[in-house]
Amino acid sequence: MDYANSEALGAARRDAGMLLSHGARGVKVVVVGGFGVGKTTLVGAVSEIPPLTTEETMTQAGVGIDHNPGVSGKNTTTVALDFGRISINQELILYLFGTPGQERFWFLWNGIFEGALGAVVLVDTRTIEVCFEVITRLEDRRVPFVVVVNTFPEAPQYPLPDLRTALALSDSVPIVTCDARDRASCRDALLSLMVYLCNLAAAQETA
Structure with a gap:
């Protein structure tokens, strides 16, 4: 799926004064996951504005390092972040920040996660082992998250309870499927995060 980067940046700047409508609340959500799981695709598919991407062409330097067995035709990779926006309703707007998947770019998390209310962990069942480190880092930061399984046509399909067990998720953490x-489908996945955050807030108020 193609998205403009410099053009989108220009559009975002032109729309800077209209990011929030009167009375609306903006919420920052981060989309994380391994290399090639579909983070850029998800942000681009759901965004109501032209998404800002920082994709660069992969070179020979990434051979043997940037690898996902399910995306042999992938020739670009995110090197900073993806950005998009979606209005859930007139009162709530989500600002989406997609992170690079490769571990060498994880130092960017410190800035990207600042002010984030929650996160979406996007999963490819062909590389599920990558999720353990991602989830651990979110838990260490105490960032609430939901797990979203991207339903690649060629990827093996497992019952969600089995995936919950494999990822050692607590029963309270939502796990859903999505076509990025x-x-x-992406909007429903984001709504699952919003419902989860609302439930956490309600539980804290009654605690």
């Missing part, structure tokens, strides 16, 4: 190419 489909806007409605």
Whole structure:
């Protein structure tokens, strides 16, 4: 899926004065996951503005390092972040920040996660082992998250309870499926995060 980067940046600057409508609340959400799991695709599919991407062409230096067995045709990679926006309703706007998947770029997390209310952990079942470190880092930062399984056609499909066990997720953490190419599916995944955050806030108020 193609998205403009410099053009999107220009559009974002032109729209800077209209990021929040009167009375609306902006919430920062981070989309994380391993290399090639579909983070850029998800942000681009769901965003109501032209997404800002920082994708660069992969070179020979990445051979043997940037690898996902399910995306042999992938020739670009995110090197900083992806950015998009979606209005859930008139009162709530989500600002989406997609992180690079490779571990060598994880030092960027400190800045990207500042002020984030929650996160989406995007999963490819062909590289599920990558999720352990990502989830551990979120838990260490005490960032609430949901796990979203991107349903690649070629990827093995497992029952969600089995994936919950494999990822050692607590029963309280939502795990859902999503087609990262489909806007409605992505929106539902983001809504699962919002519901989870609301439930956490309600539980804290009654504690």
